[in-house]
Every structure is written in structure tokens, then in C-alpha cells.
Amino acid sequence: MIDRFAIAATGNLLFGDGTFSELDNQVALRGFAHAALLSSRTFSSTERFSHAVEALRDRGIGVSVIPVSGEPTVASIDRISKAVADAGCDVVVGIGGGSALDSAKAVAVMALQLAKNHDPISVKRYLEGVGDLTPPAERLGLIAIPTTAGTGSEATKNAVVADIGPQGFKKSLRHDSYIPDLVIIDPLLAKGLPRAVTAASGLDALTQLMEAYTSTKANPFIDSLALDAIGRIGNALPRLLESEASDPSLRSDMAYAAYISGMAIANSGLGYVHGLAGPLGGLHAAAHGIICGSLIAPINRAMVEIHALSGEPAVFKTKMEQIALLWGKRGMEGVLSHVEYITRIADFPRLGTFGFLEDELRSIGSKDVGRNSPVALPAEQVVSILVSLL
Ligand SMILES: [Fe+2]
CATH class of the missing domain: 1.20.1090.10 (Dehydroquinate synthase-like - alpha domain)
Structure with missing residues (x-):
């Protein structure tokens, strides 16, 4: 007897050495016009990253590069979401460890909320246990590219957002629709980690x-x-x-x-x-x-x-x-x-x-x-x- 269960999983997965070079093609195939690339400072200073930015621009796709450092906090998500909404991005690409991927997830949700609402709204209001609002189902396009072989955030439906301190918390922004649209796993990106x-x-x-x-x-x-x-x-x-x-x-x-x-x-x-x-x-x-x-x-x-x-x-x-x-x-x-x-x-x-x-x-x-x-x-x-x- 198998008990009742449900599966929420990635729609599209591209796995294998060298697959990172497919990013521009995949963004173009999906019809996106302006990508926000959220990446760790270390990765965004690599040649691989510069090539990806160039390839996207060669296809006429706008690129906003946003460095991410440390685990996502309410303040960092609110700040980056505003930048992404102001730039008019329609897809968020997270490249890095769990922090970059969780940031990308939360920003994909919050940037769309900010673009639609005149009153700024903080991600804290949607967090489990500390917020007062139900997380919205809609978000910008979302592509996750892990580089550290760790959290598996690329496959999950939540982003963990923290506020560190005596009254601090680590809570999730969670919805089934937050599983990324596309995951690109290129094991070569972890070389030299x-x-x-x-x-x-x-x-x-x-x-x-x-x-x-x-x-x-x-x-x-x-x-x-x-x-x-x-x-x-x-x-x-x-x-x-x-x-x-x-x-x-x-x-x-x-x-x-x-x-x-x-x-x-x-x-x-x-x-x-x-x-x-x-x-x-x-x-x-x-x-x-x-x-x-x-x-x-x-x-x-x-x-x-x-x-x-x-x-x-x-x-x-x-x-x-x-x-x-x-x-x-x-x-x-x-x-x-x-x-x-x-x-x-x-x-x-x-x-x-x-x-x-x-x-x-x-x-x-x-x-x-x-x-x-x-x-x-x-x-x-x-x-x-x-x-x-x-
Ligand atoms: Fe974990």
C-alpha cells in the first residue's frame, strides 16, 4: 500500500558539464527581454560570467548585474527587488550558492509586487510565521544555476530570508509556484570551490x-x-x-x-x-x-x-x-x-x-x-x- 503523496518538481532541468553556456539561448527561447543576474561577487568576476553577460547582450537581451553577498535578509531582498523592478527586468537568474538562489527566488516574487503596487511592500509581510499576508502565486521568470552543490535551493519552493539578531529569525517565503522555471546544473562551475x-x-x-x-x-x-x-x-x-x-x-x-x-x-x-x-x-x-x-x-x-x-x-x-x-x-x-x-x-x-x-x-x-x-x-x-x- 502506497500512501497518498504529491510531487512538486522542476519543469525544466539542464544538467551536465558546459551547460552554463546555454544560458543566453534558454533566456531567448523563453522570450525574456531583460534579465537580472544575481550572483556572488566571486562568480561575477569570472571570465565565464562575463561571457554569459556578453552572449545575452549579443542577443539583444538587457542585463542588470546585481552582486549578492551573504544570506538573504529582509533588507537585502527589499533593496534588490526595488532595483530589479526599477530596471524593468522580466526574468531573474540566480547564479551561486543557496544565498544567491534564495535571493533570486524572493526577488522574482517581490520585484513583480513592487512593479504592480505603488506603495512599497516588504518581503517580511509574506514570510511564514512573521508576516500578515499570503504569498502571491505570481512572480517574474526564474532561472536557477547552482555553483556550490549544497542547499538544493534550485529545486525547492521556498526562499529562506533572515533577520539576524536577538529578535532574529530565519523564515520562508513559500509557494508551489516558486520552484524555478529552469534549472541549469553545470558541475564545472564548482571547480575550484x-x-x-x-x-x-x-x-x-x-x-x-x-x-x-x-x-x-x-x-x-x-x-x-x-x-x-x-x-x-x-x-x-x-x-x-x-x-x-x-x-x-x-x-x-x-x-x-x-x-x-x-x-x-x-x-x-x-x-x-x-x-x-x-x-x-x-x-x-x-x-x-x-x-x-x-x-x-x-x-x-x-x-x-x-x-x-x-x-x-x-x-x-x-x-x-x-x-x-x-x-x-x-x-x-x-x-x-x-x-x-x-x-x-x-x-x-x-x-x-x-x-x-x-x-x-x-x-x-x-x-x-x-x-x-x-x-x-x-x-x-x-x-x-x-x-x-x-
Ligand atoms: Fe539545509
Whole structure:
């Protein structure tokens, strides 16, 4: 018996080495006249990027280049959306890591709202949990081009927008129609990515895949994609971090797995690690991937220990054993030790270095943060995991 499920997925995907050079052709095919290119400063200073801008202009397509730095905030989205609306852009192209892609998503929605309304409106009003308005379905055209093999934002229907500080938050602007119209995944774009970024974004993707695959909301359609992607990432990520940073086949596996991780969370949900990463990331400016990478091993170990007491749900053990097979490991313990090995060589700074205080961690850990986790953890255990990471 297969329980009822629904799938929200990318309409068009272009995957493979060199596909970035197709951007101008794809924008022209869709009839867009003016593209806003939202990209990290690092990528927008590359020759590849200059060629793409030139190729678009050669086709008579207007281009506004807008550098994006750091994770999107209410202030940055409001400012960029106004610039994009003022320039009269009809498509937003996000090129970069999760920050650039989430910015592009939110700007595609907000620039259209600003163009239509005379009174300026802030994205905060549409955010889950803090806004007072329902997010609009309509937006400008949206193309996502990931460069870091991380968040899988190119495949999801939400943009995470933050306001960092004591009253800070990280909340989603979410609607089924925010899945990009076109995703271009060119694994070559991640060539030369710094090791620390490969580690943080790779562990975010692995966490997303494992949380979605073992989620209580999992479905067989996504499971079949997620399991294969977990196999790829569990084999490729440690090799990339050990010594083979320039191997193109590993980058290809990572880029694919990251895309599937986005599709998986959009359709199967998440667990404790992301339940904690949201509020933690709103409090201090620690990279999302570092938070996930710090939590994935101890949270999974705690779940396996609690699970051993009752053996329920049986499917959790079955799924962990399937992962072990793909990684060439034995059973649940084999999965845990491999994840521990990857996070150890990722060598992340401890949470304390970002300014987290024990009281803050106690307060966040004692809330209901399990999301769709297959195993419930006692709050005091979640708190003690967090405090151990200070
Ligand atoms: Fe994530």
C-alpha cells in the first residue's frame, strides 16, 4: 500500500558539464527581454560570467548585474527587488550558492509586487510565521544555476530570508509556484570551490537527503531518487575533502545529489537538524551548512540509540541499512561512523566561535524541533547535544 503523496518538481532541468553556456539561448527561447543576474561577487568576476553577460547582450537581451553577498535578509531582498523592478527586468537568474538562489527566488516574487503596487511592500509581510499576508502565486521568470552543490535551493519552493539578531529569525517565503522555471546544473562551475565551502554545502545536502529519506512524510517516488543520491554523496564528499578536489566526476555526483536533496526536502520534509538549524541560524551568523554538519552525526547517533529500545519504526532501520550497503559499510553503526568520519574531516569551527551561548542553546533545544523525524528525542538529549558542540 502506497500512501497518498504529491510531487512538486522542476519543469525544466539542464544538467551536465558546459551547460552554463546555454544560458543566453534558454533566456531567448523563453522570450525574456531583460534579465537580472544575481550572483556572488566571486562568480561575477569570472571570465565565464562575463561571457554569459556578453552572449545575452549579443542577443539583444538587457542585463542588470546585481552582486549578492551573504544570506538573504529582509533588507537585502527589499533593496534588490526595488532595483530589479526599477530596471524593468522580466526574468531573474540566480547564479551561486543557496544565498544567491534564495535571493533570486524572493526577488522574482517581490520585484513583480513592487512593479504592480505603488506603495512599497516588504518581503517580511509574506514570510511564514512573521508576516500578515499570503504569498502571491505570481512572480517574474526564474532561472536557477547552482555553483556550490549544497542547499538544493534550485529545486525547492521556498526562499529562506533572515533577520539576524536577538529578535532574529530565519523564515520562508513559500509557494508551489516558486520552484524555478529552469534549472541549469553545470558541475564545472564548482571547480575550484574552496574546501570549506565544499564541506559545508556538501554536508547540508547530505543532511537534507538523510532527513528526507528517513522522514515520516517520505514517499517511494522521492525515496528512489534520494537513496541513490545519498550513495553518491557519501562516496564523493569524503574523497573530495581528502585529496581529490579537482576530480570532475566527484563534482558531478555532488551537483546531482545536491539537486535531489532540494527535491527531496520539498516533497518529503526534514527532521531535527533542520528544525534546529532554522532558529540557530536566525540567532548568530553561522553558515547553515556548518550548523547542519555539526549536528548531523550526534543527532543520528541519538536517534539510533533511542530506536534500539523499541525497534520502532522498523523502516528507519531498513533505510539506514540500505544507506550502509551503498557506502560499503555494515548496518546502522556503519552509517553513523561514516557520517562521523565525514564531519571530522570537514573540520568545522565549534558553535561557540559564532557567539552562541549555553542559555540560547538550552532554549532552542527544548522547543518542538523534530519536524518529520522518524524517532522522537527527549528535549534534554537535544539540549545536551547542542551544548556539547559549544
Ligand atoms: Fe539545509
